Amino acid sequence: MTASSTIGEFESYWRGWRKQVDEELGRLIGAGEPEALYSSMRYSIEAGGKRLRPLLVLATVEALGHDALRALPAACAVELVHTFSLIHDDLPSLDNDDFRRGVPSNHVVHGEATAILAGDTIHALAFQVLARDLLPAYPAWICLQVIRELAEAAVTGLAAGQMADLMASADRVTTKELREIHANKTGSMFRCAVRIGGILGGATPAKMADLDRYATSLGLAFQIADDILDVTGTLEQLGKSPGKDERDGKATYVNLHGLAGARERLLDAISEAERALSSWQGRATRLRQLAQYVGRRAKAND
Amino acid sequence: MTASSTIGEFESYWRGWRKQVDEELGRLIGAGEPEALYSSMRYSIEAGGKRLRPLLVLATVEALGHDALRALPAACAVELVHTFSLIHDDLPSLDNDDFRRGVPSNHVVHGEATAILAGDTIHALAFQVLARDLLPAYPAWICLQVIRELAEAAVTGLAAGQMADLMASADRVTTKELREIHANKTGSMFRCAVRIGGILGGATPAKMADLDRYATSLGLAFQIADDILDVTGTLEQLGKSPGKDERDGKATYVNLHGLAGARERLLDAISEAERALSSWQGRATRLRQLAQYVGRRAKAND
Numbered sequence: 001m002t003a004s005s006t007i008g009e010f011e012s013y014w015r016g017w018r019k020q021v022d023e024e025l026g027r028l029i030g031a032g033e034p035e036a037l038y039s040s041m042r043y044s045i046e047a048g049g050k051r052l053r054p055l056l057v058l059a060t061v062e063a064l065g066h067d068a069l070r071a072l073p074a075a076c077a078v079e080l081v082h083t084f085s086l087i088h089d090d091l092p093s094l095d096n097d098d099f100r101r102g103v104p105s106n107h108v109v110h111g112e113a114t115a116i117l118a119g120d121t122i123h124a125l126a127f128q129v130l131a132r133d134l135l136p137a138y139p140a141w142i143c144l145q146v147i148r149e150l151a152e153a154a155v156t157g158l159a160a161g162q163m164a165d166l167m168a169s170a171d172r173v174t175t176k177e178l179r180e181i182h183a184n185k186t187g188s189m190f191r192c193a194v195r196i197g198g199i200l201g202g203a204t205p206a207k208m209a210d211l212d213r214y215a216t217s218l219g220l221a222f223q224i225a226d227d228i229l230d231v232t233g234t235l236e237q238l239g240k241s242p243g244k245d246e247r248d249g250k251a252t253y254v255n256l257h258g259l260a261g262a263r264e265r266l267l268d269a270i271s272e273a274e275r276a277l278s279s280w281q282g283r284a285t286r287l288r289q290l291a292q293y294v295g296r297r298a299k300a301n302d
Numbered sequence: 303m304t305a306s307s308t309i310g311e312f313e314s315y316w317r318g319w320r321k322q323v324d325e326e327l328g329r330l331i332g333a334g335e336p337e338a339l340y341s342s343m344r345y346s347i348e349a350g351g352k353r354l355r356p357l358l359v360l361a362t363v364e365a366l367g368h369d370a371l372r373a374l375p376a377a378c379a380v381e382l383v384h385t386f387s388l389i390h391d392d393l394p395s396l397d398n399d400d401f402r403r404g405v406p407s408n409h410v411v412h413g414e415a416t417a418i419l420a421g422d423t424i425h426a427l428a429f430q431v432l433a434r435d436l437l438p439a440y441p442a443w444i445c446l447q448v449i450r451e452l453a454e455a456a457v458t459g460l461a462a463g464q465m466a467d468l469m470a471s472a473d474r475v476t477t478k479e480l481r482e483i484h485a486n487k488t489g490s491m492f493r494c495a496v497r498i499g500g501i502l503g504g505a506t507p508a509k510m511a512d513l514d515r516y517a518t519s520l521g522l523a524f525q526i527a528d529d530i531l532d533v534t535g536t537l538e539q540l541g542k543s544p545g546k547d548e549r550d551g552k553a554t555y556v557n558l559h560g561l562a563g564a565r566e567r568l569l570d571a572i573s574e575a576e577r578a579l580s581s582w583q584g585r586a587t588r589l590r591q592l593a594q595y596v597g598r599r600a601k602a603n604d
Contacts, residue, residue, distance in 0.1 A: 088422060093414035112395035116418065120390060123422065124456035127429045131450035140442035147449060148433035154426035 007296075010289040014055055020069075021054045022046075024076050028129055040110035040118035044087050045080075047101040052222075052290075053078045053193040059286040060197025060211060063277075071200045073133035074146055078193045080126035081154055085189075087119040097244065126150065138200065145199050149192055157188025181251070186226075187219030194218075213276035218291055221269035225298035227252035228262050232298075263298070270295045309598075312591040316357060322371075323356045324348075326378050330431055342412035342420035346389050347382075349403040354592075355380045355495040358520075361588040362499025362513060365579075373502045375435035376448055380495045382428035383456055387491075389421040399546065428452065440502065447501050451494055459490025483553070488528075489521030496520075515578035520593055523571035527600035529554035530564050534600075565600070572597045 025045050032038040054075035058068040090097045090105040091112065098108050107115035127147060134143045194215040198208045230245045231254050245252050253262040273291040277284040327347050334340040356377035360370040392399045392407040393414060400410050409417035429449060436445045496517040500510045532547045533556050547554050555564040575593040579586040 085422075088418055091415075091418065093418065113393075116390055116393065116395065120387075120421075120425065121457055123425055124453050127449060128453035128457055131446050131453055135446070140446050144433050144437070144442050144445055144449075147429060147446075151426050151430035151433055155423055155430055 006289070010286070010293070013286065017055055017058050017068075018051045020072060021051045021075055021079065024072050025079065028076060028080075028125065036110070036114055037118055037121060040106060040114045041122055043109060044083050044100075044106045044118065045122070047103050049079065049083065049101055051079060053082050053189060055290065056190060056193035056215070056218075056287075057197040057200075059290060060194050061201040063280060063283045063287055064198070064201030064203055064207065065283065066201045070137040071197065073129050074196050074200060075193075077126040077129045077146075077150060078189070078196060080122050080129065081150060082189055084119040084122040084126070085154075087115055087122070091115060123154075142199060146196050149195050149199065153188045153192030157184050157192070177251075186223045187216050190219035190222065191215040207280075210276050210280065214273050214287060214291075217269045217273035217276060218294060221266055221273060221291065221294045224253045224262055224266040224269060225294055227254045228259065228266065228298040230254070231259065266295060266298055308591070312588070312595070315588065319357055319360050319370075320353045322374060323353045323377055323381065326374050327381065330378060330382075330427065338412070338416055339420055339423065342408060342416045343424055345411060346385050346402075346408045346420065347424070349405050351381065351385065351403055353381060354524075355384050355491060357592065358492060358495035358517070358589075359499040359502075361592060362496050363503040365582060365585045365589055366500070366503030366505055366509065367585065368503045372439040373499065375431050376498050376502060377495075379428040379431045379448075379452060380491070380498060382424050382431065383452060384491055386421040386424040386428070387456075389417055389424070393417060425456075444501060448498050451497050451501065455490045455494030459486050459494070479553075488525045489518050492521035492524065493517040509582075512578050512582065516575050516589060516593075519571045519575035519578060520596060523568055523575060523593065523596045526555045526564055526568040526571060527596055529556045530561065530568065530600040532556070533561065568597060568600055 026042075029038065029042050029045055032041075057071055057075040057078055061068040061071045086100055087106045089095050090100050091107055098105055100106070103109075105115075106118060110118065127150070130143060130147045130150065134146065138146075191212060194211045195208065198211045203211060227245065230242055230252065233242050253265060256262075257265060270291050274288050277287055280287075331340065331344050331347055334343075359373055359377040359380055363370040363373045388402055389408045391397050392402050393409055400407055402408070405411075407417075408420060412420065429452070432445060432449045432452065436448065440448075493514060496513045497510065500513045505513060529547065532544055532554065535544050555567060558564075559567060572593050576590050579589055582589075
């Protein structure tokens with residue numbers, strides 16, 4: 001296969017899962033009372049995320065030779081926690097971002113009070129889904145492990161990452177600190193998605209260590225690509241206001257290393273992600289393609 | 303025993319559990335990074351709640367003849383979800399309350415951004431605790447049931463109740479609507495606490511139905527007592543700004559039925575809670591005493 005037909009084939013694979021994830025998410029949120037709250041929840045769930053984290057769960061389960069469809073509720077739960085964190089991150093007292101996934105942020109459309117509660121409800125829904133919908137496809141102790149993984153990622157990653165981010169706005173930070181911030185923030189959800197795939201796919205400790213390495217590098221690559229796009233991208237490509245990180249004086253890979261330096265580090269991180277799965281051979285093709293996609297993302301505007 | 307010695311004995315029982323709950327909560331929050339976030343989390347956890355919901359979990363387990371100490375992590379998880387919801391409820395865009403549990407609200411002391419994230423982290427921590435600390439004292443499928451119960455209460459109760467509350471501020475609501483709002487808001491966490499106690503104590507479906515009835519009436523009583531105290535109480539008794547509901551034009555039992563009418567309904571709800579456990583005899587003494595405590599609460603200022 002040529003490079004472009006491989007890319008096309010991967011994108012069609014992704015579209016297939018994305019459709020299933022979207023349908024399942026629609027079913028999970030459904031209709032509820034009060035309508036103002038549920039409509040705010042649906043607004044952010046349906047705002048067209050790429051469903052990268054669910055794909056990480058599903059592709060990992062497949063890479064371990066298991067049926068990924070059974071893992072769909074877990075893939076959705078990871079996306080729910082991700083969506084809740086985006087809604088809260090965008091709030092005026094936090095990142096104060098008016099655009100997200102190409103449309104006005106939740107609080108801009110639904111008001112701050114509803115956005116806070118919609119985020120809280122989506123957060124709780126993620127755990128409800130895991131405690132209810134993974135059974136009987138998996139034994140209870142496996143479901144518990146998945147819940148523990150997601151809760152830990154939320155505790156250690158989201159809030160801590162965001163707080164570190166807020167503090168980093170104040171002064172110039174070192175590269176090492178920057179790596180830690182991003183390892184916590186983006187990396188913890190990537191690692192969580194891949195580890196949940198590992199748990200549901202019955203990964204051995206050695207395979208789990210490979211997955212950890214893969215996800216950590218992928219999360220780093222994703223964050224560098226995001227920083228690059230903040231400078232080179234359009235609102236349409238980014239789905240959020242471009243140049244905002246720079247205006248806010250945030251520590252980004254671009255303002256630490258320049259555009260060329262950031263691109264070099266992006267390529268390194270992607271190679272590292274691919275290397276982590278070198279012993280997996282053909283089975284990890286989707287996970288490798290996913291890493292390559294993250295690399296192409298930052299090139300979109302070249 | 304005289305009435306006052308019974309009260310004293312119950313209060314000493316409560317104090318004993320409260321101490322254990324406080325110690326366990328302290329251990330669960332502990333130290334974490336970033337310090338600003340964890341100090342905000344500890345601020346609200348240590349702000350001196352009465353730990354009524356944990357006591358409901360523990361007293362229910364005991365009423366079913368089981369060892370309550372093993373249920374301590376579940377009791378703490380319920381308190382964590384309650385505390386997270388209080389932090390978010392107090393935010394300026396929601397209830398905008400500057401006092402809680404007798405001290406300035408979390409966002410007044412720690413700022414809005416940190417208060418939102420502290421609430422989110424405490425929320426996730428509740429599920430982490432359930433997925434991690436209930437094992438191996440209970441089998442995995444029991445832990446899953448408890449997680450499902452808590453997540454459902456959060457989804458259906460907290461956010462929906464608050465939204466209904468916000469909408470009710472706009473116009474006069476009917477008594478029936480008011481009952482529904484409060485059944486969702488206070489009731490769902492009371493019911494959840496008691497049902498979790500029921501699950502961990504191995505309640506039969508019939509016993510669980512009794513517990514549901516008890517908790518629904520207790521939640522209603524608690525809400526009526528709160529409404530009465532909002533009018534008759536001091537900041538010290540209430541732990542939050544008195545007269546605020548009235549100033550906000552909120553639908554309360556007092557402005558719907560007058561003070562005397564609200565007191566009558568309070569007594570009815572407490573009798574109903576006690577009647578729900580009439581077949582339990584001596585074993586339900588603590589749960590009955592807890593209902594009586596809620597009645598005494600509203601009389602504090604008579």
